[in-house]
Amino acid sequence: MAENKVPKSIQVIDIDAYSPPLIASRIDKVALVKAKLSFAQTFLLGILAGVYIAIGAQFATFVTSDSTLHFGLNSLIAGIVFSLGLMLVVVGGAELFTGNCLIIMGYISKRISTRDMLNNWIVSFAGNLVGSLTMVCWMSQTHQWEFFHNMVGAKALLIANTKVNLSFSAALARGVLCNAMVCLAIWLCFSGRSVADKILSIVFPIGGFVASGFEHCVANMYFIPMGVVLKKHPEVVAAAEKMAGKTLDLSQLTWRGFFVNNLFPVTLGNIVGGVILVGIMFWFVYLRPHLNLSFSVKQDFFPDKK
Numbered sequence: 001m002a003e004n005k006v007p008k009s010i011q012v013i014d015i016d017a018y019s020p021p022l023i024a025s026r027i028d029k030v031a032l033v034k035a036k037l038s039f040a041q042t043f044l045l046g047i048l049a050g051v052y053i054a055i056g057a058q059f060a061t062f063v064t065s066d067s068t069l070h071f072g073l074n075s076l077i078a079g080i081v082f083s084l085g086l087m088l089v090v091v092g093g094a095e096l097f098t099g100n101c102l103i104i105m106g107y108i109s110k111r112i113s114t115r116d117m118l119n120n121w122i123v124s125f126a127g128n129l130v131g132s133l134t135m136v137c138w139m140s141q142t143h144q145w146e147f148f149h150n151m152v153g154a155k156a157l158l159i160a161n162t163k164v165n166l167s168f169s170a171a172l173a174r175g176v177l178c179n180a181m182v183c184l185a186i187w188l189c190f191s192g193r194s195v196a197d198k199i200l201s202i203v204f205p206i207g208g209f210v211a212s213g214f215e216h217c218v219a220n221m222y223f224i225p226m227g228v229v230l231k232k233h234p235e236v237v238a239a240a241e242k243m244a245g246k247t248l249d250l251s252q253l254t255w256r257g258f259f260v261n262n263l264f265p266v267t268l269g270n271i272v273g274g275v276i277l278v279g280i281m282f283w284f285v286y287l288r289p290h291l292n293l294s295f296s297v298k299q300d301f302f303p304d305k306k
Contacts, residue, residue: 046127
């Protein structure tokens with residue numbers, strides 16, 4: 001009879017999510033990787049991120065353009081659909097300004113310099129703007145806005161007009177809360193070990209910020225310029241007024257309204273939300289000097305084993 005062979009040791013494969021201390025450590029190291037990207041790499045990946053977020057934005061506009069559901073439920077559907085944009089950014093790989101606010105953790109840890117951090121932010125922001133405006137050009141040529149008797153265009157116009165008519169304080173506050181949720185979505189993605197983990201991590205934080213009416217500067221780089229373009233079509237304006245049930249004041253829906261009324265305060269808010277409420281907060285909790293929180297995977301998940 002053959003002897004039963006019992007393995008002397010069994011290899012343990014970790015399938016659980018990374019713990020918060022390990023998430024912080026991973027983001028800290030990613031900051032250095034991002035800092036090493038060339039100008040061309042950061043800019044081109046920024047363009048892709050702008051395109052990806054715009055794809056999510058137009059998808060959400062299309063899906064909710066003819067809905068008769070309750071406002072809250074309709075907003076939730078828009079948010080879940082919009083999360084496609086960040087899925088493409090995270091899984092496909094791109095440089096999104098709002099998510100890159102988390103590299104502040106690497107800056108505070110002195111892994112990257114002030115110049116490295118600002119270069120990444122400025123170049124990715126510029127790339128995001130170019131990518132978003134590129135999608136505006138493409139979408140205007142598709143004439144998708146004519147679908148359902150111009151209702152898709154009407155929905156896009158109403159979204160844009162609402163955004164440019166926010167007060168400075170409202171736009172700022174909504175920007176703060178938006179990017180806190182976006183960066184939390186990124187934070188959760190770094191806990192995942194598979195593509196499915198990352199996708200599930202994205203859906204509810206992103207769906208939550210969209211449904212709550214918070215403001216994302218990169219999404220608005222698509223939403224508002226698309227509204228400016230559609231404003232020139234009388235049939236779209238008529239459909240939007242029918243949808244709103246009133247005559248619309250579109251005087252603020254201009255390029256000045258885009259940059260001054262919305263993009264400036266929202267971007268400031270996004271920086272505060274991502275940098276302070278998430279990045280600096282988690283750095284202070286998990287990465288500040290003299291904290292013994294840099295656990296290995298084995299120590300973190302199996303603290304009793306040596």
